[in-house]
Amino acid sequence: NAGVTQTPKFQVLKTGQSMTLQCAQDMNHEYMSWYRQDPGMGLRLIHYSVGAGITDQGEVPNGYNVSRSTTEDFPLRLLSAAPSQTSVYFCASSYSRSRYSYEQYFGPGTRLTVT
Amino acid sequence: ILNVEQSPQSLHVQEGDSTNFTCSFPSSNFYALHWYRWETAKSPEALFVMTLNGDEKKKGRISATLNTKEGYSYLYIKGSQPEDSATYLCASTNYGGATNKLIFGTGTLLAVQP
Numbered sequence: 158n159a160g161v162t163q164t165p166k167f168q169v170l171k172t173g174q175s176m177t178l179q180c181a182q183d184m185n186h187e188y189m190s191w192y193r194q195d196p197g198m199g200l201r202l203i204h205y206s207v208g209a210g211i212t213d214q215g216e217v218p219n220g221y222n223v224s225r226s227t228t229e230d231f232p233l234r235l236l237s238a239a240p241s242q243t244s245v246y247f248c249a250s251s252y253s254r255s256r257y258s259y260e261q262y263f264g265p266g267t268r269l270t271v272t
Numbered sequence: 273i274l275n276v277e278q279s280p281q282s283l284h285v286q287e288g289d290s291t292n293f294t295c296s297f298p299s300s301n302f303y304a305l306h307w308y309r310w311e312t313a314k315s316p317e318a319l320f321v322m323t324l325n326g327d328e329k330k331k332g333r334i335s336a337t338l339n340t341k342e343g344y345s346y347l348y349i350k351g352s353q354p355e356d357s358a359t360y361l362c363a364s365t366n367y368g369g370a371t372n373k374l375i376f377g378t379g380t381l382l383a384v385q386p
Contacts, residue, residue, distance in 0.1 A: 188372045199361065199378035200316075207370050216375070247315065251372050258304030258371045260318030 158183050161264035163248050169270045170238040178233040178267050180248030188253030189231040190215070190261070191223065193244040200247065206231055207253050238271045245269070276364050278377035285352050286385055292348045293380040295362030299343035306374060307336055307347055308361040316361060319347075352384040 164179045190205035202215030206225040220242060222234040235242060245268050249261040276297045285291050297305065304323045308316040320329040325340040333350045349356055359381045363374035
C-alpha cells in the first residue's frame, strides 16, 4: 500500500491564484481530513469527510473548498490564494465507524507559499 | 470548538532520563483521546487511541494514561533515547461530531541529548 499520498510537495502561488492540493489513499478509509500546520498553532482542521459525497467544515474552513467524489480522493481547493494561507498542509485518513475512534494516517505534507 | 492544551511546550532531557507530558481537554462530551509522535521533516504517526476512563496503554518505553472525568492524559517515556526526540501531539474528539474529527493541541517538543 502507498498509504496517503499528497501532491505537490512544494508550491509557490501569487496572491489571487487558485490551485488544488491533491490527496489520495489506498487503504479504503472512509474518513479523510485536511489540516494546516502553522508555527505555534499545531494542526488545525480545515475540512473533513466521513465518506464519498459527504463533507463538513473544521476549525478554519474559510478560503478552502473540498469535494469527495470517490473513497480514495479528497482534493483541497484554494479559491483565491492569500498570504495568510502560507502553511504546510497535511491530509489524513482513517477508518470511520460509529462508536469507534481510529488512528489517523497522515500524508507527507504540501508546503505552500503565497507571495 | 474544543480547546486541547499541552504542557510543557518544550522539554530538554539527558539520555536515560524518564519524562512525562500532559494533555488537558474538555471532559464534557469526551469521546476519544489520541497521541501522535511527529519527527522533524516527517508526518505524524499514531502512538495511542484511548477512550475509557482509567485506560493505560504501552508501546515499548512509551506509555499513556487517561482520566476522562478531570480531562487529562499523561504520556510517559522511560529511559529517553536520542531517537525519542520529536514533537508529541495529543488530540481529542467529542460526541456530537464525527468520531474521528480530531482537535489537536500544539504539542510538546522533546529533545533528548546524548
